[in-house]
Amino acid sequence: MTSNNLTPDIFSLSIPALAIDIVIFTVYKWSLYLLLNQRTEDWPEKWKYILPGWIVRSGLSLEENFDNILQNRTGIKWVYKEQLYTFWDVNRDPRWHVVSVTYYALVSSDLFMQNVDLTKVHIIDYSRIDEISIWYDHEKIIKYAKQRLDWKLEYTNIVKNILPQEFTLSRMQAVYESILDTKLDKRNFRKKIASLNILKDTWNLDKSTNRPAALYSFSDNELKIVGIL
């Protein structure tokens, strides 16, 4: 193969289709959940769960495609997202050759509850992920997304995208515990968070519990690299 063989030839070089698939996490009540679609009637294997996703439309930007797909497949208007990996497999989708750009996304449970369309999307307890039937390689993508989420939780302030605007330290700790599936020491956790100077006290109180708890919010909106745990 010489350099000349690489001369662009739009026909042999095109790929048939490009898709976006989104792994959406949320923490609802005290557990980590995943938002999954189910295959519709006219598809084979209709009972299987599948990541929200679709083929992209040319002429729109990636952002526009993402937002359309997100809204169409879940009802949700906005999530925090990061690109995860681009999968490529001629045999991946039996219907056609698809390259899939995957994202993982975080949504706080209040934002999620406002917008989600539960006729379109199912909320699945992450701890039951191995018990359900997931279409093709989407389970692999989910596990990869979870790894990335774990890492980002430990080393960045990304947790703010799962928490509501104002939250108690106990709530924040519970988010870490449910996602990382560990128990954390309350005093050490609070010391660590305090030392990072990433929160500000709102001086509001959460009175829903017995003893009212101080409500905090993030003092900074950028994604920061900070060793949290």
Add this chain to the structure above:
Amino acid sequence: MTSNNLTPDIFSLSIPALAIDIVIFTVYKWSLYLLLNQRTEDWPEKWKYILPGWIVRSGLSLEENFDNILQNRTGIKWVYKEQLYTFWDVNRDPRWHVVSVTYYALVSSDLFMQNVDLTKVHIIDYSRIDEISIWYDHEKIIKYAKQRLDWKLEYTNIVKNILPQEFTLSRMQAVYESILDTKLDKRNFRKKIASLNILKDTWNLDKSTNRPAALYSFSDNELKIVGIL
């Protein structure tokens, strides 16, 4: 937009072209280098440096496309690679709408010297990267790849892909120092590496220096997550 609007329509959904671009790092003598192509005569801005890359051909797997492009653009037959990011920009390549899947790659200087075709590829001292003229957004991609490389060096045993099969600890330390652009303490470095149990003594000696130095190799071929620095 309703669900019906998402019904696949292969014509409006196709994208024109998909490319692979590769950021290749090597450590040559005592510095970090980058392997870049230069735009050829018939292209505009022909003097600018550009990442080795090309449009993918359908019908081949991603691996095959990667290997073809790597070999065509650099002469090199094999590199260690990891996917970096997928860029999407209708205005990215003025010739057509391109989605680019980028990789970063590492190659040891001996493997590199065996195979590289220096008529195709230029080797650029990374510390001079800001002095040269780089095409379109490839500089951004390079900086992003360097960040990823720095991180991977600190937290994994990825350095083995830049080192020859057998190497001295001083050589290994020099690779860290040149890529991360820091000075490391010799004793602390050796203690840390020893504590990680990732090397084995080959009982061979490097006699090219005055006092012969012990030669080590990695005891394990998998990529491991280990806090190295």
Add this chain to the structure above:
DNA sequence: GCAAAAGTGTTTGGTCTACACCCATGA
């Protein structure tokens, strides 16, 4: 007054850092 979650310090062990000299060989 009691149940339930919030909030608060100290001690200990391990890890990271700084630092300087002797050794083996080639020329």
Add this chain to the structure above:
DNA sequence: TCATGGGTGTAGACCAAACACTTTTGC
């Protein structure tokens, strides 16, 4: 014999982990 890079240990600072009781409120 001297120049060159290879190889080695210790002390102090800092950080992470373990651990239990008091406080505030609703009922």
